[in-house]
Each structure stands twice: as structure tokens, then as C-alpha cells.
Amino acid sequence: MLKDYFSGNGPANAGREKAKLQTFEDIGALLNCLKLARFQGWINDISFLIVFNEYEKIKKKIGPPAVPPVQFMQASAPEPNVKKTLKLSDRQQKILKFLKSNQKAQVMDLLAVLPDVTKRTIRRDLDELLKTGRVAREGEFNQVLYKIA
Numbered sequence: 001m002l003k004d005y006f007s008g009n010g011p012a013n014a015g016r017e018k019a020k021l022q023t024f025e026d027i028g029a030l031l032n033c034l035k036l037a038r039f040q041g042w043i044n045d046i047s048f049l050i051v052f053n054e055y056e057k058i059k060k061k062i063g064p065p066a067v068p069p070v071q072f073m074q075a076s077a078p079e080p081n082v083k084k085t086l087k088l089s090d091r092q093q094k095i096l097k098f099l100k101s102n103q104k105a106q107v108m109d110l111l112a113v114l115p116d117v118t119k120r121t122i123r124r125d126l127d128e129l130l131k132t133g134r135v136a137r138e139g140e141f142n143q144v145l146y147k148i149a
Contacts, residue, residue, distance in 0.1 A: 027055050092125050104145045
């Protein structure tokens with residue numbers, strides 16, 4: 001249906017091209033917002049990929065506009081060595097201290113060290129430490145272990 005609306009010739013084609021261009025610009029803005037949300041940790045990688053791919057499918061169905069859309073600034077993650085200089089939270093320092101002394105740990109092990117912290121918050125801290133390259137993850141699903149990288 002999208003392709004039917006955006007294809008065609010004749011006097012109405014100018015309006016279609018304008019709508020196509022606007023749609024491409026809007027999708028571009030949405031995709032950049034998604035990239036920012038992923039970088040900030042507001043959306044997980046799987047959800048990001050699902051939504052990102054769906055918007056890319058819409059762009060392909062519509063086809064490229066006659067006039068190229070405005071290119072928005074690309075949101076990219078900083079270099080790992082730049083992010084390593086950021087200050088760690090107290091929780092993250094405790095996690096690293098535990099990993100140094102015990103070699104490996106699961107989230108449940110870290111709950112004993114941080115009893116007032118939820119599993120989700122510990123996972124967020126571990127994800128941040130993964131992004132900075134301080135820890136490494138082994139295994140999958142409920143067999144995930146974290147260790148010093």
C-alpha cells in the first residue's frame with residue numbers, strides 16, 4: 001500500500017515526492033533517536049534492532065525520493081578508550097572489586113555484595129562495564145558469567 005501511494009506519474013507526483021521526502025526525513029530522525037536511545041541505554045539491543053529493521057523496511061517499500069533527504073548527525077558511541085576515563089559509580093567499583101577477588105560471578109553472586117540493588121540495576125552496571133571494556137561476559141541465558149576483561 002505504501003509503495004502504491006508513493007509511486008506513479010502525473011501532476012499528483014510532485015505531492016507524492018514531497019510526501020516521500022518528508023517521510024524519509026522523519027524516518028531518518030526516528031532512526032537517529034533510536035540510536036541515541038540505544039547509546040544511552042534506554043532501549044536494549046534486541047528491541048533496537050527490531051524497530052530499526054522495521055523502519056528500514058518501510059524506507060525500502062517507499063523507494064528513494066527524487067531529492068535526497070537531509071542527512072542528520074549520526075549518533076555513534078565514543079571510542080572505548082575515551083569512555084574508560086569516565087568515573088565509575090560506587091556499585092560498579094564494588095562489582096569490579098568482587099570480580100577481581102573471585103575471578104568470575106553471576107548476577108546472583110553480585111546480589112550478595114549489593115543487597116539493596118535490584119538485579120536489573122546490577123545488569124545495567126555490568127552492561128556499562130562491558131561497554132567500557134572493563135569486564136567480559138561468558139555463556140548465555142541463565143549461565144552468564146562475568147569476569148575482569
